Amino acid sequence: MKQMEANDYKGKVKPSWCPGCGNHAVLAALKKAMAQLNYQTHETAIVSGIGCSSRFPFFLSTYGFHSIHGRALPVAIGLKEARPEINVIAVGGDGDGLSIGGNHFIHAGRKNPNITYIMMDNEIYALTKGQCSPTSRIGTITKCNPYAWTADRINPVLMALSFNASYVARGYSGDIKQLEELILGGLKHKGFAFIHIVSPCVQYNKVSSFEKIKEIVRNLPSEHDVEDKINAMKYAFAPEGLYTGIFYKVERPTYEERYKEVISKAKELSGDNYTIKDVIKQFQ
């Protein structure tokens, strides 16, 4: 098996993101994390929906599935359940994952598939040239809400915790070293790993710029117990700033593991040499 290096994951297509976009750091961090785990390109698939960050798969040399808006998770889980031995990573933005695809996020947490979901949150719809997203902050004025801000923002980390995601972390594109650690932790985690990355848009979001995010970012205290979900929720709610690090990490059986029980119970009934001819017997 080839010993992989970050550069081996460079895709055929050059990243089309704006210079200075937070997503460049995420791409670099993911490549490094994959190299550390020696992920082979043919055994790895990156699945995305639609949006700036969803262009991700094109910039990598692995298998990739650039699907439709909001559907990265169902495609990724379908792939993982059909081919459990493949490393499956879902990527996308806040609009893709929290708005149009929000329903799938809930059920991914519940099913606990063994995949990693990296959400690059720029708090704006950028590919459509700047409209409010579910995470846009108070005071964000766009062409679609030119006079006033009209809806509250939602809290992705808190959502993931309540949906029972088994690994919940938050990073920030300004700290690539921490990103790499968080992504590595997610890839290693057995179960649904959600990594929320605050990844500022340099073009359409002046409210949540690198500078402004930098002011509020702080590391989770080192004494935070990652198995304490209630405490994790308190930090996710914290008004005093934007905590980064691992909020929660507890392994429990994955969907694949639970389905193994289904298969073994079914096979108890049918035996191992069950064929289509045996199936037909029930219709005779």
Add this chain to the structure above:
Amino acid sequence: MKDLRIKISGTSGQGIISSGDILSYATARKGYYVTTYRAFPSEIRGDGKCYYTLRISEHKALTATGNTDILICLDEDTIYECISEMSQNGILIYDSDLVKDLKETREDIIKYAVPLESIAKELGSPRSRNMVALGIVVGIIKNLHLEEQILKDIELRYKNKPQEVIDSNKKALNAGVEYSHNKLERKDNYENVKMESTGAKLIMSGNEAIGLAAIAAGCRFFSGYPITPATEIMEWLAKELPKFGGKMVQCEDEIAAINYALGASYGGVKSMTATSGPGFSLMQEALGLASMAEIPVVIADVQRCGPSTGVPTKTEQSDLFAAMYGTHGDCPKIVLAPMNVADCFYQTINAFNFAEQYQVPVIILSDASLGPRRECVDLIDIEKLNIINRQKPQLSEGDIYNRYEDTYSGISPITCPGDLYGEHVVTGLEHTVYNAPTPAPEVHRQMTEKRFRKLETAAGQFSKAKTYGDDEANIGIISWGSTSGPVFEAIDKAKEKGIKVQALYPRTLYPLPTDWIKGFIKNKEVIIVIEANYNAQFKSTIVERCAHINKGMEVLEFLKYDGTPFTPEEILEEIEKVVALENSKHELTTNKHTHF
């Protein structure tokens, strides 16, 4: 008498479906042919009415619809509702404990008032009224010798239930049989109903046939969301797929269901989903993705009355346009329409073969009259099935793999995760042959043509359109899907009256096999397009694509959109009307000639 229609009706919760199922299994296992039709309300209990029609015959019957010979009513309302469709000298069995004063005056039928409730209560199981009634019928048609087989089928059906459930059902059946032998003052001659057993056959529902074919075709992944009347496919595969190491995943909605299937298929595993109208609407966007990204997937749409929630338990063929033209953009896909339960099996095999070979979404259009209905299917020879797998490229290190290679056939060899040197990104964006997104005009034109070229390649392999009836006929019927039973039977009846009619049933509806249709209409004077929708969806397609071949030909329509399936009688009536109309026109022309 070698052909018998039995109808069991009542209010939901009275055991109509279970008694009908038991009777149909037992009949088939006895070696007779049986075909059925079920109608039930959307509510589980309450006032909704349930109907289970069975047609038992020595020779294969094509449809269960038509006049009822024996009607069993477990409530009062359905007596008045169903009695008009009874044949002369037919038997009505009703519960005299429930109906004290029968307000029905039809005198050409035989009425048996049986104290079903008292008999059931006496046995200590008032809920087994349905089995008492079934016993009465079995006693009446005693020369079919069904009793023993029904007792076996009761055991089979309730094998996971407590023994007392089995016992009480058996007792109730026996009590009914005994009553009909000893207490019923027989005024009928149904003792004469005798049939030869024609040997081993299979009995299954249209939905089960689709599930069975999926497994036979190599499908190992199903994702779905519950919806009437398609849920049975999902339930059946949930039970069977894990036995083959496959998976059935219940999803959060139909959008997830089809996208799970696309993910799994991208992983190289044959995948499908099944749904009905509302779910099919939700799947439209992903259907376009499958077409654009060239990912094989099979979608069964068990149609029900629409639009919107419509009438969830009743049948219609109104999703044809959605299947053919649904989803935005120029979207190559294949739409298949099985004609009966056996055809559900064979068209599903075709669906997987086409999906895998041509890397397109394939839609199977079943409906609420076909999906849940059980009928006999001739034995299936698994070894003779031709199963096709997707074409893989031969790759070695250093090779450049173009996922969307523009080939003569339009088919580009496909790899999946795990395959060495085959890495690629699939996308719903327009893309070059090496899967890079691009808005370039020449690329969009080239790739659109490449994707549609696959359908031209596929056209040579579609199942032949089925013809039925006289080649010499001037009157033609073109129809599709589940209407085949009543249409073929009406053609037989018309023949008895000296009217020649021929029917054509294309099994592939998109791309439309215009050659067969053109060949068929060439020497017809009049065509009746029969379908269960208001918009004449298939007729308009035929008129648009094919009618120019025979400009003198008239294209008529016979439509039904009340949620019930066609009956042979109403189709025959329509044929006779058309004949009368044509004759009067001919007379008119002939008269004109004499005058001049």
